[in-house]
Amino acid sequence: MAIIRIVSNGQEATLETHKITQPIGNEPEEENVQLVSGTVLVSRYVIQDVIGVGGMGSVYLARDQHFPNVVKLVAIKEMINRAPDALIRKTIVQNFEREANILASINHPSIPRIYDYFSSGNRSYLTLEFINGKDLEAIINETPGFLTEERVLGWAIELCDVLQFLHNHKPDPIIFRDMKPSNVMVNLQDHIVLVDFGIAKPFLVGQKGTMIGTEGYSPPEQYRGEAGPLADIYALGATLHHALSRRDPRLEPPFSFGERPLRKINQAVSAELEAVINTALQYNPEDRFPSAEAMKEALIAAGRKTGVLNRVGTATASIQPQGGIKPLWTFQCEDEIRGGPMYYGGSIYIGSYDHNLYSLNAADGKLIWKYATDGGVVTRPAAFEENIFVGSEDKLLHVVSSRTGKIVWTYYTEGRVHSSPRIAEGHIFFGSDDQRLHAVKLLSGRAAWRFEAPAPIRSTPFIAQEMVYFGCEDGDFFCVDFRGQLKWHYKAKMAVTSSPWVADGVVYFTSLDGMLYALDARAGWVIWRFRMGKGSISSPYLMDGLIFVGSADGNIYAIDIHTAKETWRLKTDHQVNGSPTIYKDALYCGSVDGNLYCIEYKTGRLRWKFASKGPITGTPLVYDDIVYTGSVDHFLYALLA
Amino acid sequence: MKKSILSWLHKKKDNSVSAHTDVNTVPLPESQIEGLLEHGPHMEPQQFISGCGQSIGKQRDHNEDCVFTISISIGGEKSSYPLGLYVVADGMGGHQYGEIASSVAARTLSGYILRRFIPYLSNPASPMDESIQDLMRAAINDAQRAVTQAAPGSGTTLTAALVLGQQMTIGHVGDSRAYAVHPYGGGEALTRDHSLVKRLEELGQISSEEAAVHPQRNVLYRALGQGEILEPDIFTAPFPQAGYLLLCSDGLWSVLPDSTIFKLITSAKDLQSACQSLLDAANDAGGPDNISVIVVQLKT
Numbered sequence: 006m007a008i009i010r011i012v013s014n015g016q017e018a019t020l021e022t023h024k025i026t027q028p029i030g031n032e033p034e035e036e037n038v039q040l041v042s043g044t045v046l047v048s049r050y051v052i053q054d055v056i057g058v059g060g061m062g063s064v065y066l067a068r069d070q071h072f073p074n075v076v077k078l079v080a081i082k083e084m085i086n087r088a089p090d091a092l093i094r095k096t097i098v099q100n101f102e103r104e105a106n107i108l109a110s111i112n113h114p115s116i117p118r119i120y121d122y123f124s125s126g127n128r129s130y131l132t133l134e135f136i137n138g139k140d141l142e143a144i145i146n147e148t149p150g151f152l153t154e155e156r157v158l159g160w161a162i163e164l165c166d167v168l169q170f171l172h173n174h175k176p177d178p179i180i181f182r183d184m185k186p187s188n189v190m191v192n193l194q195d196h197i198v199l200v201d202f203g204i205a206k207p208f209l210v211g212q213k214g215t216m217i218g219t220e221g222y223s224p225p226e227q228y229r230g231e232a233g234p235l236a237d238i239y240a241l242g243a244t245l246h247h248a249l250s251r252r253d254p255r256l257e258p259p260f261s262f263g264e265r266p267l268r269k270i271n272q273a274v275s276a277e278l279e280a281v282i283n284t285a286l287q288y289n290p291e292d293r294f295p296s297a298e299a300m301k302e303a304l305i306a307a308g309r310k311t312g313v314l315n316r317v318g319t320a321t322a323s324i325q326p327q328g329g330i331k332p333l334w335t336f337q338c339e340d341e342i343r344g345g346p347m348y349y350g351g352s353i354y355i356g357s358y359d360h361n362l363y364s365l366n367a368a369d370g371k372l373i374w375k376y377a378t379d380g381g382v383v384t385r386p387a388a389f390e391e392n393i394f395v396g397s398e399d400k401l402l403h404v405v406s407s408r409t410g411k412i413v414w415t416y417y418t419e420g421r422v423h424s425s426p427r428i429a430e431g432h433i434f435f436g437s438d439d440q441r442l443h444a445v446k447l448l449s450g451r452a453a454w455r456f457e458a459p460a461p462i463r464s465t466p467f468i469a470q471e472m473v474y475f476g477c478e479d480g481d482f483f484c485v486d487f488r489g490q491l492k493w494h495y496k497a498k499m500a501v502t503s504s505p506w507v508a509d510g511v512v513y514f515t516s517l518d519g520m521l522y523a524l525d526a527r528a529g530w531v532i533w534r535f536r537m538g539k540g541s542i543s544s545p546y547l548m549d550g551l552i553f554v555g556s557a558d559g560n561i562y563a564i565d566i567h568t569a570k571e572t573w574r575l576k577t578d579h580q581v582n583g584s585p586t587i588y589k590d591a592l593y594c595g596s597v598d599g600n601l602y603c604i605e606y607k608t609g610r611l612r613w614k615f616a617s618k619g620p621i622t623g624t625p626l627v628y629d630d631i632v633y634t635g636s637v638d639h640f641l642y643a644l645l646a
Numbered sequence: 647m648k649k650s651i652l653s654w655l656h657k658k659k660d661n662s663v664s665a666h667t668d669v670n671t672v673p674l675p676e677s678q679i680e681g682l683l684e685h686g687p688h689m690e691p692q693q694f695i696s697g698c699g700q701s702i703g704k705q706r707d708h709n710e711d712c713v714f715t716i717s718i719s720i721g722g723e724k725s726s727y728p729l730g731l732y733v734v735a736d737g738m739g740g741h742q743y744g745e746i747a748s749s750v751a752a753r754t755l756s757g758y759i760l761r762r763f764i765p766y767l768s769n770p771a772s773p774m775d776e777s778i779q780d781l782m783r784a785a786i787n788d789a790q791r792a793v794t795q796a797a798p799g800s801g802t803t804l805t806a807a808l809v810l811g812q813q814m815t816i817g818h819v820g821d822s823r824a825y826a827v828h829p830y831g832g833g834e835a836l837t838r839d840h841s842l843v844k845r846l847e848e849l850g851q852i853s854s855e856e857a858a859v860h861p862q863r864n865v866l867y868r869a870l871g872q873g874e875i876l877e878p879d880i881f882t883a884p885f886p887q888a889g890y891l892l893l894c895s896d897g898l899w900s901v902l903p904d905s906t907i908f909k910l911i912t913s914a915k916d917l918q919s920a921c922q923s924l925l926d927a928a929n930d931a932g933g934p935d936n937i938s939v940i941v942v943q944l945k946t
Contacts, residue, residue, distance in 0.1 A: 296845070510811075510813055530778060532779060
């Protein structure tokens with residue numbers, strides 16, 4: 006692995022990490038002296054302050070001078086190698102490098118990023134992401150009274166997540182080995198970050214059964230030098246026990262957690278959570294959870310049972326990220342924007358309740374043209390060969406030239422159009438409040454066929470394998486072929502307003518009855534159902550074996566499509582009626598609470614949220630790293646993704 | 647430019663718009679559609695065919711495994727979808743309890759599932775209220791109750807595949823296995839073993855070579871009949887197209903490498919001979935345990 010280094014004579018060079026031994030700057034070579042504020046390392050980092058002192062050296066807050074226009078802060082961890090023997094010194098440096106390389110190659114929100122590393126003489130330095138927050142030990146000491154179960158459960162789940170990540174590392178699992186409150190940082194968003202990856206750990210040679218770790222939190226087998234992933238689980242249990250009981254295990258006899266039952270000390274702890282922690286603290290590794298993943302599932306199950314989990318997300322999602330998100334541009338319509346935008350040929354097309362369809366320049370939001378219908382436009386437009394298709398509450402499907410904004414043709418239905426159109430195989434398909442699904446030929450503008458349903462159709466049809474799938478307002482869900490013949494139908498208990506998603510022979514859709522359904526796309530059998538807290542009009546989005554959807558219960562869910570198990574959920578402050586969309590590794594979804602959420606889709610971690618001044622009910626659009634979303638506050642926003 | 651935008655617009659969802667931008671699209675007449683759909687040898691109705699086999703093995707004196715298979719095909723005017731249920735159970739426990747446990751588990755589960763399907767078979771228009779996964783879960787719970795009553799203290803593995811049309815739903819507890827075998831070589835295990843040794847292997851504590859000879863390799867941390875709360879693995883996946891579904895007890899997979907198993911299946915002339923070769927190979931390798939195999943194919 007190579008690091009680019011600017012050496013002192015101004016030339017850039019690419020060096021292998023393990024070959025760096027030349028002098029690195031003007032820092033003092035004296036033994037064991039802490040660097041003072043103002044010292045510059047490798048002509049780049051200016052030491053500001055000491056933020057920690059450890060057994061092997063100090064941790065400094067420094068400023069990276071490579072970013073002159075902003076104050077870029079980093080943490081620099083120092084390791085002063087005091088071993089008397091030259092061979093041991095070399096081994097320590099090699100260990101340092103090996104662990105630095107491993108950390109440089111992993112990427113997890115709960116692990117600080119490594120930016121740089123260098124060593125010289127008997128000192129080694131690691132430049133890390135600076136985590137602004139406090140460690141858990143400080144929080145425990147500074148909080149009067151007990152910490153709440155909500156907070157601790159939230160941290161516990163995140164800690165299991167990062168342990169799971171480390172334990173599943175390929176080719177070799179990474180065992181943290183030093184889980185304890187002082188190694189768990191809690192940042193300003195109340196998320197945890199693990200610090201101190203054993204880089205500053207002394208390498209003890211010649212001692213019987215190399216004991217690595219901190220007394221009190223380590224499991225029995227670690228004293229025998231046999232620390233595996235289950236040791237991390239024990240240490241996590243010990244950390245949680247300390248956090249909830251305020252009793253430091255280092256001050257007690259080892260492995261005596263059984264003598265201090267949690268609920269005896271802190272009555273507010275639920276029996277379910279106590280049971281999970283007790284399992285993690287079992288003396289024999291085989292009696293603990295078999296994996297961090299199993300412990301995480303147990304924690305989630307405990308949180309669900311006690312209802313604590315519903316409150317966990319709120320604590321994190323309602324904290325505003327540092328510095329508001331600024332839109333790239335905004336555009337104001339004369340009334341609410343309920344539907345989603347569409348991109349075509351460099352323009353963004355969006356409809357509004359003010360009866361207009363707008364064409365805006367995607368890059369700067371300038372109006373290109375607007376086209377007036379006679380009713381609210383609440384659907385997402387579709388595009389085909391220079392024409393834009395959109396339905397309106399004036400009962401028509403309007404076909405407008407994308408260049409001129411002038412009408413090309415219209416198609417009449419007998420009801421308001423609330424369903425966004427879908428184009429496939431030379432036809433355009435959409436539903437209407439006149440209870441029909443219309444299939445219109447693009448060339449002629451005439452209906453190829455119309456399918457009669459028992460109730461208005463507001464869901465956007467999904468076309469797959471020459472079948473058309475859609476729901477209607479009385480709960481019926483239909484599969485119709487390209488000739489308009491019914492293949493099968495299923496009846497949910499309440500309206501199916503949202504649009505389905507079909508993949509790999511399975512069709513997914515939500516209903517106002519609170520369920521997410523997975524049906525066999527050919528035959529219509531229900532494969533599984535997932536129950537949400539309340540009804541949903543949000544259309545699911547499928548990616549990577551997970552299906553994402555919102556619900557009126559305020560949550561955004563991620564469900565595994567094979568096992569129907571919830572992978573994560575994120576709670577917003579109001580109903581989630583809009584539908585999510587995914588771009589690269591993030592999920593974007595709006596909520597009635599006015600925010601557009603950007604969430605890492607694999608982990609459910611909130612990246613940022615943007616506050617508009619009204620509910621967001623449409624599906625956002627992401628194109629070329631820009632997110633476009635409309636809001637009931639009349640604005641269309643363009644944000645950096 | 648047009649084509650790339652269209653393909654971007656539609657690549658997010660599996661819509662049938664493909665590269666037809668420059669062509670005037672007109673719906674095809676019936677005859678042409680029929681002609682296009684006839685590609686290759688095509689079987690009506692779609693059906694599941696299966697073979698199964700059992701052997702006591704070379705070192706046991708009775709058989710504690712149980713297998714159950716049923717394949718239903720309905721052809722005719724109203725197209726119908728084939729249905730299959732395939733179950734392997736491997737019992738354990740002294741005093742003949744092992745064979746009681748596996749038999750009770752397999753029969754109870756199958757009985758439960760088939761009873762739910764009878765109304766649908768008689769009248770395809772009557773929909774099933776339960777979801778397939780809920781049905782599997784309920785059937786396994788029923789089997790758990792039956793086993794604890796009929797043979798208390800015993801245990802059994804249970805791996806059941808309910809295949810409907812193109813989707814298979816698998817309910818699984820223990821260390822019998824389900825595999826997807828590809829037609830031209832290769833395959834993968836669909837289930838994970840609920841054995842202590844597999845756990846250690848997953849955690850990187852031991853290697854797979856060590857796992858194969860570990861003295862505690864038969865210890866399960868989850869089995870039917872054991873423990874109060876049963877958490878089976880239940881998942882749905884598409885049936886291996888043009889390939890095979892293999893269900894087997896550990897009497898097969900613990901003595902033969904996966905590659906050998908796949909080869910014996912894909913090179914056999916029919917499913918019954920595939921099963922026979924698998925049993926023979928397992929016995930040649932020592933046959934330390936009862937061996938059960940079920941091989942399933944979907945003919946379309």
